[in-house]
Every structure is written in C-alpha cells, then in structure tokens.
Amino acid sequence: AQKITQTQPGMFVQEKEAVTLDCTYDTSDQSYGLFWYKQPSSGEMIFLIYQGSYDEQNATEGRYSLNFQKARKSANLVISASQLGDSAMYFCAMRMKGDKIIFGKGTRLHILP
C-alpha cells in the first residue's frame, strides 16, 4: 500500500543549527512527486519544496533542500541555519499516479532561541 512515514513526531533544535526531518515513502509507481509543506499554527499549508521521481538532482529552495534517496525511498527535508520562524508542523507528501496526494502524520519542529 502506498504510504508516507514520518518517524519524528517532534523535534527541538537550537536556532541557527541545521535540521533534518525524515520522510520515507512506499509506492510501486515509477512516476511520482514528493513534496514538503510547512504548517504554522495559523493552519495554512505552505509549499516548501518539490522532488520528482525522475529528477536526478536533489531539489533546493533557499534554505530548504531535499535529500532524495530513491533506492531507499527516502525524501528527507534539510533546513539550513534554522530560524525561530521555522517552528511549525512539517508534512511530507507524495503525489501518486492518478493524481491523488497522500500526507505523512507530520513532524512538529520547535526552534529554541
């Protein structure tokens, strides 16, 4: 069955440190897309970064990068130089064949001053 697993329910990280949020996925599809979203306490889902299954290079967007390891079915999000405003819930998601998107349970990230 297709699913997304985020094994870290919560994380505490010191400001300015780098942080890695784990995400593994399971699918038999060859073509799929992987996303990371940030959800602050306000509730809005903010798109961070996208990685296509056929993309050979890891995606990067500013301080965000996606460590894509296809053989291990892993798509970890790396945030460099964390900031207090990075405190939020982070969701890993996968768009599957047929366009349905499934989400992981999320990781709550707390940045400490």
Added chain:
Amino acid sequence: KAGVTQTPRYLIKTRGQQVTLSCSPISGHRSVSWYQQTPGQGLQFLFEYFSETQRNKGNFPGRFSGRQFSNSRSEMNVSTLELGDSALYLCASSLISGAGGQETQYFGPGTRLLVL
C-alpha cells in the same frame, strides 16, 4: 496574484445540520482538491475537481460531496453533520491536474468547522 481563498474561516454547527464550504482557487488554476485535517487522522484527501469534473475521491462517506463551477470555484458540502466531522478543511489549487506529478498544490487558509 491572489492566493487560494476559503470561506468561511470558522464555522460552528450542531449535529444533523449540513454545511457548505467554499474555495476560490488561484486565478487560472483549474484543479481544486479538498482535504480534511484532524488531530487523530491527520490530513486526508477528500476529492479533486478538474474542469468541473470530479477526478478523484477519497474514502469518505456519501455525506461528503462537492462540485466545481465553470470559473473553477469549488464548494464542498457535508450533510447530516456528526461530531467527528469537526476538523480543519483545506482546499488546494493547482494549474493543471497531474502532469507527471510535477504540479504543485497551493493551499488556502482552511475552514475550521466545529460540530457540537
């Protein structure tokens, strides 16, 4: 360019009532998806509309329905509300549907529904 808008932002209903939520996608976006988010179940896909047609549907009872208008605006309806329907309902839009998985969804702020 304006983002995805959802109305109302907050709603309180009682069991047995029905509710209609509205979503206006980003201008030019033709695909609209709806999600339910609860603390227990997380984010769950409800349905997706593209060009006024439902393309995908999640595992929700028939009390949950939706539609999309010719201007791409979408509505979601829940009839005979139950306590468990209390959730944040998120709408997302994208320019096209699918495209090899390269399309990004942009979410609205959500509608918080409380069923008493």
